[in-house]
Amino acid sequence: MLFEVICKKKQYIDCELENSSRAIFWNWVIENKINTQDIAIFVININKLFELTKQDWLEINEKNIVRIFENIEPSTIDSILVQKSSDLESINKYVNRHNLKINIYKGNQGKIKNILNGKEA
Template sequence: MKSDKKSLKDKFLFWRADKDDILNENELDSFFKTLFVNAGSEKEIVLELIKKRGIKSFLFYTDVRNIWYILKNGIQPTQEIILNEDENYYVWGYHQKQDSNNLDFDISSRAHFWKWAGDTNIETNKFCVIAIDPQKLAKTTTKDWIFDRSFGMINIIESIHFDTIKWILIRDEQYYNYAKKIIYELGLEIELYLSHDGLVKIGE
């Protein structure tokens, strides 16, 4: 009998990032080269870096259609995502990998992301930014972080708990209202913003 279940490949829609496209454009590269790396863990090094640099959040970019799953399950490597038969998850390879997730610093210009987005022809109206609290992330992760200086990213090789989310910015008003409803129903303390034509609306 033929199974009605979707294969993992059918459930996930992937867009990949080309590392070579952004290697030479990282605005933080010169700063990272001057960082004195001591014998501490990379997590400790990053926490010291963001303290000196005034970085308040790490950023994760994803398709807004993933918002329900992320608010309930956190940000997971793709190999850990479990979907029902009627669900899909839209994987943006710029940040989300099979066994890990990448996070940008909040001082990033996002130029690398928009170049990647243009090259992959994703639906930019589905753009969603999720801000992660570095201190909460440090407390809730058990494995060391990987500091990728060439990308200007932090690589997290485990799931990122939804309690570490500080705020979410959404471009699509329908999904903004949907996320607002979920945040309220789940009792989450997450700030929500709607970005439209350069204007930002704060969720009530």
């Protein structure tokens, strides 16, 4: 399931829930001419997010969106994929400082490597 943050406001965050493949996501990135150097992909555990949020979610059916009226806890993040080394360093420092169990991946030219164990994904 692709969990994409599409709009962040001070009062809420809208998240699009979509069943799609990675190929569909990357085609969307290419079609919209998004510079992959400027994005990070966060994989959020939807079950953990549901457990940790206190307030009800607002479902917007026609757009397959849920609106969450509170901050998303970092512990709901399973993994992060980035390309920029500077982003990678910042994220890695934050994860280590807060003792979070998040897999961090660096992607480059279609090759993805887990920075914690050095293995290609």
